[in-house]
Amino acid sequence: MIKSSITFLCILFFCGPSISQSGFRLDQTKRSKIKFELIDNLIIIPVEINGAQFSFILDSGVSKPILFNIVNSSDSLKFKNVESIYLRGLGDGASTIALKSSKNNFRIGAAINENQDVFILSDETINFTPRLGIPVHGIIGYDLFKDFIVEINYGSKFIRLNDPKIYKYKQCRRCESLNLTLYNNKPFIDAMVEVKGERVPVKLLMDSGGSDALWLFENDSLGLVPEDGFYFMDFLGKGLSGSVHGKRSKLKRFSINDFHISNLNVTYPDSAAVSFARKYKARSGSMGGELLKRFNIIMDYPNTKVSFKKNKHFKAPFEYNKSGIVLEQDGVRIVKEREQLGQFNPNQSKEELSRLTVVAAYKFTLKPAFRIVELRPGSPAERAGLMLGDIILTINNKETHSLKLQEVNTFFRGEAGKRIKLKINRDDVIMNFLFKLESLL
Incomplete structure (x- = not known):
């Protein structure tokens, strides 16, 4: 069942320099398999923090774990080494004040980290549970991806964390492998789009924390603009810094090497809402969950590469909210x-x-x-x-x-x-x- 992007969680954080950490390690095993829920194209995984159980979005577009919606749990968590900090996310509002806590115990499956930083949001209005319909308490991305080779099986709804020191790739003739560019701890790939009959190379953030298929930043010089009269204005989602609006349209073709997808949904977000995201000048947009879920993916941060393999969702139609x-x-x-x-x-x-x-x-x-x-x-x-x-x-x-x-x-x-x-x-x-x-x- 294809989900629309109506509850798109457009979250991108810009924090100060991070403190060196010991990182995640596998507890007496070579790999760990973790089942997840797929809600509106978002991966929801169980995470244990200081002995308490939570549900997190696995978001490759964030650099540090963020914790929110914990009004009834904060006392039992016993956070240490707390300091105030400002976070900036997608949206048309201002920055958000958060508490930064270090030396926390995180467990995800058999992976543990006894010295994990986490940013805690006390603003009760920042809560994505109502838009997803299930409890969600936070997001985690880079700190988990950087220490493992992570298999994301969208078809069977599980991730597998593998020790990069002993992981061996299987020969796969039906896979496409690409170089992965890490910028500010976020993964980018090179792809190709066809707009108004022209093929345009694009560099895209692999954003598993976004529900939409594809975001493109409008750029007249590159031809990255929707066709006249072939788009409509819509609410795109909610980020840390407010609501995001933009233009919804269709794209004739999207390509990753020899994988091609035709007639897909594309969104051109309002430039003010993504001003911080555009500071990386080479970036053209984001590849979100509705595209990513059409593949089983191997994210290999240690070796800066990524592999795609088509799954059962590959030919599913792209849908959107037609009610308003x-x-x-x-x-x-x-x-x-x-x-x-x-x-x-x-x-x-x-x-x-x-x-x-x-x-x-x-x-x-x-x-x-x-x-x-x-x-x-x-x-x-x-x-x-x-x-x-x-x-x-x-x-x-x-x-x-x-x-x-x-x-x-x-x-x-x-x-x-x-x-x-x-x-x-x-x-x-x-x-x-x-x-x-x-x-x-």
Whole structure:
């Protein structure tokens, strides 16, 4: 199931010089296999910090681990050696104050690091859990990749950490290997795109922390601009420094050596939101999760190379949100559910069972509430009368409290012309709306 980029986590940090650390090592094993969840094209892995369990995004676009959404866990973590520092991420806002803590114990699978730096964000508004619909407490990237040869199997949803001293590559005729450029501890590759009939070489950040397929920075001299009339303005995601907006369009072709992908989604983010990201002058954009997940990948930082192999997702179509609605899981709501109560005894006779009285009863439970937090101007949903703050109760006659957030979002990525029927709660008034999905590309 292809995920759209509506909850794109565009996170890129610029910190001061890092302190030398002992790094991760494998605990009495040569490799470690770790299963992950793939939510909106993002890899979610379990991470243990100072004995406490968390869920992290594996984000190759960050240089240091970031911890957030820990209001109920901070006391038990017992952070040491804490100092204040400023972080800058993608978005149109200002820098963010964080606490830097050193000498923390990290464990990821069989990999351990007893001297790990971590940046802690206390701002409760910086929380990506609502956009993903599952608990997420942080992100980690370079500090894990630098110490291992990391296999990312998007097809079977696991990563494998390998000791680079003993790792041996298998011969693979169906693989493409490229040199990896590390700049500010972030991985870049060279690729080729076709825009307006012209082939343009590009240097892209391999960004496993981004949901979109491809970001390109607009550049008139290189021809990296969307075709006139063949794009629409949209909300792209949320970073540490605020929201990111930009132009969504289509790209005729994207190539990694002899691997070619046609008719893919491309996004041109607003230049102000990515001003820090463009400080690396050679950079043309980012290759995100919707592209990366079409391959099984071997990330080899120690030898500065990367290998790609097509997987079952390679030919999957590229989809995007055609409703204009962006949802968050905003707390919970009380749901009244019917249940059947009866005094049943398996030893009763048929006659006795026929006289069994079934009593209708109800129970009240807490279920997730899905609230509209972004609404694209002029979209089908906005024209139908939906508003920010509306809570969706049913979608096409299905109770949303029985669905996950990503399952609800799937309805909005259907084919153009598909009817969407919503029942919503607006200030305790129940209302019904009907609209059709529209393709803008």
